[in-house]
Amino acid sequence: MEYFTNNNLIPANLYYNLVDDSIYSMEPLCGLQNHFNPGLAETSPPILLRHSPNKGKDIGGKMVLLDAYLALKKYSDYGLFVHDKKSPYKTGNETWASNLLKISTNAFGQQAMAIFEQQPGVGIVTAVGNVRNEQDHRSGLFTSSNRTLLPALLDHYAINPSSYQYVAGTMFWFRMKPLQDFFGIHAPLLIRSTLEQGNVTDEVTGSNTHCWERLLSWIITSQHYSIKAI
Amino acid sequence: MLNPVIFLSENFNLFHYDGGGDPANPVYPSLLLDAADTEKMGQAYKFVSENQTNNFSLAFYLHEALSEKAVLTICSFLFIPFYLDFNGQRPLLLLAKDGAVLELARTKITAAAESQGVNNLLIHCGTSHEANSCLSPVAGTTEGFIFYTTATLVINYEKALENGQVNQLFYLFDVQADQNELPAVIAAIESRMKATNPVVYRLANELAARLRANQLLSKKYTAVENELNNYRSHMEIMRSGHEAAALQQYYDNEYEALPLWYKRCGHMIKVLTGKRSFRSLFNHQIKKQKD
Numbered sequence: 001m002e003y004f005t006n007n008n009l010i011p012a013n014l015y016y017n018l019v020d021d022s023i024y025s026m027e028p029l030c031g032l033q034n035h036f037n038p039g040l041a042e043t044s045p046p047i048l049l050r051h052s053p054n055k056g057k058d059i060g061g062k063m064v065l066l067d068a069y070l071a072l073k074k075y076s077d078y079g080l081f082v083h084d085k086k087s088p089y090k091t092g093n094e095t096w097a098s099n100l101l102k103i104s105t106n107a108f109g110q111q112a113m114a115i116f117e118q119q120p121g122v123g124i125v126t127a128v129g130n131v132r133n134e135q136d137h138r139s140g141l142f143t144s145s146n147r148t149l150l151p152a153l154l155d156h157y158a159i160n161p162s163s164y165q166y167v168a169g170t171m172f173w174f175r176m177k178p179l180q181d182f183f184g185i186h187a188p189l190l191i192r193s194t195l196e197q198g199n200v201t202d203e204v205t206g207s208n209t210h211c212w213e214r215l216l217s218w219i220i221t222s223q224h225y226s227i228k229a230i
Numbered sequence: 231m232l233n234p235v236i237f238l239s240e241n242f243n244l245f246h247y248d249g250g251g252d253p254a255n256p257v258y259p260s261l262l263l264d265a266a267d268t269e270k271m272g273q274a275y276k277f278v279s280e281n282q283t284n285n286f287s288l289a290f291y292l293h294e295a296l297s298e299k300a301v302l303t304i305c306s307f308l309f310i311p312f313y314l315d316f317n318g319q320r321p322l323l324l325l326a327k328d329g330a331v332l333e334l335a336r337t338k339i340t341a342a343a344e345s346q347g348v349n350n351l352l353i354h355c356g357t358s359h360e361a362n363s364c365l366s367p368v369a370g371t372t373e374g375f376i377f378y379t380t381a382t383l384v385i386n387y388e389k390a391l392e393n394g395q396v397n398q399l400f401y402l403f404d405v406q407a408d409q410n411e412l413p414a415v416i417a418a419i420e421s422r423m424k425a426t427n428p429v430v431y432r433l434a435n436e437l438a439a440r441l442r443a444n445q446l447l448s449k450k451y452t453a454v455e456n457e458l459n460n461y462r463s464h465m466e467i468m469r470s471g472h473e474a475a476a477l478q479q480y481y482d483n484e485y486e487a488l489p490l491w492y493k494r495c496g497h498m499i500k501v502l503t504g505k506r507s508f509r510s511l512f513n514h515q516i517k518k519q520k521d
Contacts, residue, residue: 018311021347023453048279050309053347054456060347064309071275071306189302193345199460203467 013046013074017061020051048072056195058083058170059212063192066183078116079176080104081216103127103171108230112173115228123225124217126172131229134214135164146206146214153211157186159222166217167227178223179216231256231416232391232434234316235383237402238262238289238323242277255413258285258314260323260401265290265335271303278310287314289323289401291358296335301342308348318445319352321399329357354399379403387419396434397441 018025052064062081069075082104102108103126112125134150136143142150142164154160195209202210221227234256240263261278263271278286288307290300304322307313313320322339326332332355343351383402390398402412424431469475485493500506510516 017309021449021453021456023450023457049311051311052309055347067302067306068279068309071272071303072279073276187302189305189346193342197347198456199463201463201467203471 011080012076013048015048015065015068016050017064018049018051019054019061021053025051053197054199055197056192056209056212057199059209059216060192060195062170062216063188063195066179067188067192070180070183070188075180076176078113078173079179080109080112080171080173082171101171103173109173111230115230116173116175119228121224121226122228123175123178123220123223124167124172124227125174126167126227126229128229130167130169130171131165131227132168133163133165144206144210145202145204146211149206149208149211150214153208153215154218157182157215157219159215159218161218161222162224163221164214164218165221165227166214168213170213170216172217172227174220175225178220178225181223182219231413232396232420232438233387233398233400233416234258235400235402235412235416236260236287236314236321236323237412242274255417257412257416258287260287260289260321262289262291265292265296265300266294268297268299268303271300275303275306278307278312282310282312285312285314287321287323289325290335292324292326292331292335295331296338301338304339305342305346305348308343308346308351316352316399317397317441318449319350320348321352321354323401324353324355325358326355327357329355332357354401356401384415384419387416388423391420391423391430391434394430394434397438 048065048068050064050068052061054060056063061083080103082101103112108127115122115125134142134144134146141147191212195212196207200207200209217227236258238260240261242261261274263274265271288304290304308320324332324335324339326335336353336355339353340351343349379402383400387400390400420431497506497511501508501511506518507516510518
């Protein structure tokens, strides 16, 4: 919650999911508003709270919130995905998290909005260093441990991105419409039911959860939008 | 209060119940919806999301088999933080004329909830000819819950307490009186019991408190166990990718695999070429390599 105080962006609508079976969240969900700058109390955004078990890690949490967004019909033009990125088993995890989270600052947010308005072909904006390509440039094949799961998912959901670039870490600004259209057809909670329970990793074998890390970017890029890293 | 009371309401306006936030007076509203009317379910979801600030639960009347959309909407409700947590379980009431419809719905909802990671759904079923008019609970689902009307609540609550029934759900139909008076009504019953059977009353209170504490501890224990397992798997990942693991593997393959006599010949060669001290061949405590 500290990300939304001081110089960080205050969202128009904040959809906030808490993992309710984590030892770190075993306290009542109250006083969340107090985490915002008291001086901005009158202008602090409506907070739509949800709590859910750890299924599909941050992707599962995003599915719960997308489900709520669609059900409440408070549609917006743009969105921002942010979560408390940890990945403690990766070296350089703090640097990675820091690079991802800086997209929630006021300055970055304003840049992202300006890009969306001036460049209609851009669908995703994130920080430099966070964009990866799932496809090996020499062989043209998928290279990660998710290489066996991805083709089936792409086929099942009819997602055909022009390139296989994606935002690693799943934190980015995005145009809402492509996701709104996709999840209007494919219910987020149905997708969530396919995700793995608990803190799954893809260090050895692939997982649906990590596939969806890619697919969330590809849903947007398959609708003729590009990713811009700034 | 020794037993939570849930009163059913079809009216969104009546849903603005003042209480439900005080654990000492556990009276909660339950929104009764027609399971076939997914539009109204959507409106209810919106209403609860934007207005509800106290604990609530849901009840559904089923005319026919439950649709997938209805099942998903029920799952959506379960993620709302104010959905009632009763001893670590989330109560949900299903009503229908037909027991078979009830059983199918219960199976469907349980499976859907479990697929979302929600394993603590407490579904009760009751047969009824129309919504908000319950005739009888379905056999096999009555444990821990009791149906009453407002008229019969007082007598039956007293009987339940006399039989030692604490920490059980009371579903209340046809709420005639202002639901804000319910805590006072229940409190009056319990005051009488406290006066006539103080020891039983005190033990019942302690039992209820222990059950709540036990449930919370159990939840924390599971969470800590999961976190420990996470740390274990993280350490495995870090160990497997560590440079030292690659070095160890190289050492094992290139050196440890060699026969002992070959290694001893190598040690002698080291001594003869001055790379190792002679005494270190017989005493592991002496430094091997000469600088």
